[in-house]
Amino acid sequence: MTQTSRHEQSTGASEASAQPGAGPTTGPLTREELQLSARNHSMPLEALRRDVTPPGLHYVLTHFDIPDLDAGSWHLRISGAVERALELSMAALRKDPAITVPVTLECAGNGRSLLSPRPMSQPWIQEGVGTAHWTGVPLAYLLGKAGVHQNAVEVVFTGADAGVQGGVPHHYARSLPIREALRADVVLAYTMNGAELPPQHGYPLRLVVPGWYGMASVKWLESIEVVTAPFTGYQQQVAYRYQETADDAGTPVSRIRVRSLMVPPGVPDFFTRNRILAPGPVLLQGRAWSGEGAVTGVEVGIDGTWLPAQLDKPAGGFAWRKWTLPWVADPGVHILSCRATDATGATQPLEQNWNYQGMGNNMVQQVSVTVE
Ligand SMILES: Nc1nc2c(c(=O)[nH]1)N[C@H]1C(S)=C(S)[C@@H](COP(=O)(O)O)O[C@H]1N2
Numbered sequence: 479m480t481q482t483s484r485h486e487q488s489t490g491a492s493e494a495s496a497q498p499g500a501g502p503t504t505g506p507l508t509r510e511e512l513q514l515s516a517r518n519h520s521m522p523l524e525a526l527r528r529d530v531t532p533p534g535l536h537y538v539l540t541h542f543d544i545p546d547l548d549a550g551s552w553h554l555r556i557s558g559a560v561e562r563a564l565e566l567s568m569a570a571l572r573k574d575p576a577i578t579v580p581v582t583l584e585c586a587g588n589g590r591s592l593l594s595p596r597p598m599s600q601p602w603i604q605e606g607v608g609t610a611h612w613t614g615v616p617l618a619y620l621l622g623k624a625g626v627h628q629n630a631v632e633v634v635f636t637g638a639d640a641g642v643q644g645g646v647p648h649h650y651a652r653s654l655p656i657r658e659a660l661r662a663d664v665v666l667a668y669t670m671n672g673a674e675l676p677p678q679h680g681y682p683l684r685l686v687v688p689g690w691y692g693m694a695s696v697k698w699l700e701s702i703e704v705v706t707a708p709f710t711g712y713q714q715q716v717a718y719r720y721q722e723t724a725d726d727a728g729t730p731v732s733r734i735r736v737r738s739l740m741v742p743p744g745v746p747d748f749f750t751r752n753r754i755l756a757p758g759p760v761l762l763q764g765r766a767w768s769g770e771g772a773v774t775g776v777e778v779g780i781d782g783t784w785l786p787a788q789l790d791k792p793a794g795g796f797a798w799r800k801w802t803l804p805w806v807a808d809p810g811v812h813i814l815s816c817r818a819t820d821a822t823g824a825t826q827p828l829e830q831n832w833n834y835q836g837m838g839n840n841m842v843q844q845v846s847v848t849v850e
């Protein structure tokens with residue numbers, strides 16, 4: 479990695495990104511960003527037509543390499559501030575009570591590439607999202623079995639994957655406050671949409687934390703440790719923070735900010751993906767979600783005039799809601815957008831929500847359509 483970077487630098491191909499922790503840029507997309515975006519694909523917007531995202535269309539975000547784990551020899555360890563440490567095989571876990579939770583997962587960096595200057599990382603546009611039905615053992619059930627000590631403050635989840643980020647070697651690990659960890663809908667999932675987890679989504683077992691940005695849902699889970707002091711691992715203390723500058727300690731990223739997206743109407747031009755649509759009636763549709771509270775409304779902007787969309791019932795408390803709006807398209811170029819509001823009164827901003835790591839940018843989507 480370091481060698482490649484040095485080489486890149488000497489050829490002048492991508493100076494800025496070659497420095498670990500390089501700051502935001504307005505320069506052209508770098509080779510490192512292209513590499514990340516090829517590994518971590520987004521959800522094609524046409525998949526917003528479906529309630530449930532098929533695994534191959536669901537977005538993927540993996541910091542390091544996808545581990546090649548053998549479910550037969552794999553074990554989950556539960557330890558730390560508990561009465562009884564546990565070591566569980568997949569076979570044992572499958573005998574425990576199971577729940578299925580429909581959850582919209584979204585990467586906290588979704589929208590990052592729309593920012594200017596652009597923080598250097600996975601260059602999401604707006605499609606780092608997907609909704610799946612996750613089945614597995616409620617985390618609270620296993621923590622109950624282990625017996626959490628009174629003085630526990632957080633639970634740390636560690637994956638099998640490891641690498642270096644910001645110069646720090648580590649296994650991917652994140653923590654949750656004990657109160658969140660004990661929620662009834664937080665699940666240790668071994669199936670996605672009814673089939674065993676695909677390798678890229680955390681086989682054989684992952685955590686799913688409904689309502690939180692994706693970084694909380696640790697894949698390839700190997701250990702759960704109950705701790706009596708806040709976790710200070712890299713992915714907790716350095717990454718996933720709303721910071722104004724590199725030196726700002728910032729505040730932790732947690733729940734998903736309200737967002738909506740639309741299925742771009744008509745057909746795309748291959749290279750630009752600009753939309754082309756025949757005049758006449760068309761049903762605009764999309765999905766809206768929030769990890770803070772239920773989505774209470776979606777407005778669709780047609781050339782700057784906002785109209786209320788019709789909302790369907792969501793499949794669950796943290797699953798997206800379908801919205802529709804009939805529109806009669808007349809010839810010309812039109813700018814379509816959508817803006818959701820949630821039960822806390824939060825609504826999507828029209829302007830970019832800039833921060834140093836490019837987190838939680840939920841600004842409204844704009845789709846340009848040529849009607850002809
Ligand atoms: N072990 C591990 N878990 C992880 C990650 C990772 O790199 N390693 N990435 C996180 C991030 S940032 C996101 S957005 C989600 C993505 O989940 P998905 O790939 O199943 O969509 O997984 C999270 N869990």
Ligand SMILES: [Mo]
Pocket residue numbers: 539584585586587692693
């Ligand atoms: Mo993410």
